[in-house]
Amino acid sequence: MWAQGRIGAQLLSRFVGLQRPMGLMSWDGSRRGRATLISGQMVADQILHGLKDKIQRLETIGIQPCLVPVVVGQDPVSQIYLRKKLEAARAIGLRMRIQHVPAEVSSAELMALLDHLNRDEHVHGIIVQLPLPSALNAIDIGNAIQPAKDVDGFTQQNLGALVQSSEVARLSILNHIPCTATAVKKILEIGLAGHDWTGQRAVVIGRSLNVGLPIALVLESDRQNGGFDMTTTICHRNTVDLGASTRHADVLVTATGVPNLIRPEMVKPGAVVIDVGLNRIKLSDRVKLVGDCHPGVWDVAGYMTPVPGGVGPCTVASLMYNSVLAANRTAIRLSV
Structure with a gap:
């Protein structure tokens, strides 16, 4: 139960206050010769730092952050991305509930599934794995996801907010x-x-x-x-x-x-x-x-x-971040 609104405010404060980690290297524009490799995995580890603790705090107040990838068909490249997401989710304790649907699914059937997931209060993030079969319109399908659960940030509302807002730091908390x-x-x-x-x-x-x-x-x-x-x-x-x-x-x-x-x-x-x-x-x-x-x-x-x-790896880690952020917003909404 959510007896006091201050709980949500505390959660937001802790989430926004994600500790900024030390940099991996400094930049020198005069550098010449063989390029220095920027390890995406090291950056990803920094992004994921602290998310496990945030999930555990949400669980203590009855929220289990849950991401649902909707996978249409068996595209091999899509399967590679899906495995990486599953590995990252397991590493931080994020629940990932994969929803497989056949490649022959109609647009109406897929929209109905997304509507069901939008209304499921136990689902905090929804993504539709791309690419989709040519018979499906990716933009229409993407916009069927509730913006608050659109952790890919592809809906018109989330993209529009990025275009209209100059406050990227604030936007990353309010939108995806x-x-x-x-x-x-x-x-x-x-x-x-x-x-x-x-x-x-x-x-x-x-x-x-x-x-x-x-x-x-x-x-x-x-x-x-x-x-x-x-x-x-x-x-x-x-x-x-x-x-x-x-x-x-x-x-x-x-x-x-x-x-x-x-x-x-x-x-x-x-x-x-x-x-x-x-x-x-x-x-x-x-x-x-x-x-x-x-x-x-x-x-x-x-x-x-x-x-x-x-x-x-950084993109996958960013998806995990957005998913935990979406669950945190749920905590704030319920505490009001």
Whole structure:
């Protein structure tokens, strides 16, 4: 029972007050030679730090944080992501209730399932694993999730709040910021702690509503409000003379899904390169996961995220954070 509203206020205070961990390394824009690897797993561990304790505190007051991934069909790439999410959830004690549905499911049937999950008070976060079969409209399906439970941050309300609000720090408490954008934010904040990015140039290659655009918005937002105050340019795979833009970037984020798109001559020496791309390349004896960057970029960049092991673990950790935050909001609502 929730006898006193102060319980919810205390929970919010503890959640917002998530201890900021020490940075993994400092940034030096004059750096040359082989790039220093930014370990995504180390950053992810920092994000997950403290979530286990927060879950235990919620459990003492009757709330078991629960995330429900809805998996349509058996897409192999989707299964890889799902396993990583399940591992992270188990590590922090987050309940994860996977809902499998056949690839032939109709839009009406999937909407009905989401409506049921929206009304289930024991479910705090809902995600629909992408990609979906071509017969289903991913935007319509995504918008069927209640915004408070949209821990991927893909609904019109959550994306719209990010576009309209300059207060990224406050927004991350009131709404869900897409997980990949949060991952890039944390890589810069934790992995390259202590650097003031104000006014420096960022180039984001990729314009998707779920990845590229939210990343650009976070990078360009006012630093005093939780952003980075960077001068940000959005490009894409069809940008004419892409290198003319990327060669000026102090921070280069690529999220196109095109292997070897970014070549060494397109990168400013000493730049920070965050490779969001995840591509499956078939070799004679195996399948290899690679990003968007040519291997030679490591000889030009100052700092760089690997693929795999870079943005991916941070994105999964950000999903866990959003899921615990959603459960915490439930505690606050019930305590009022």
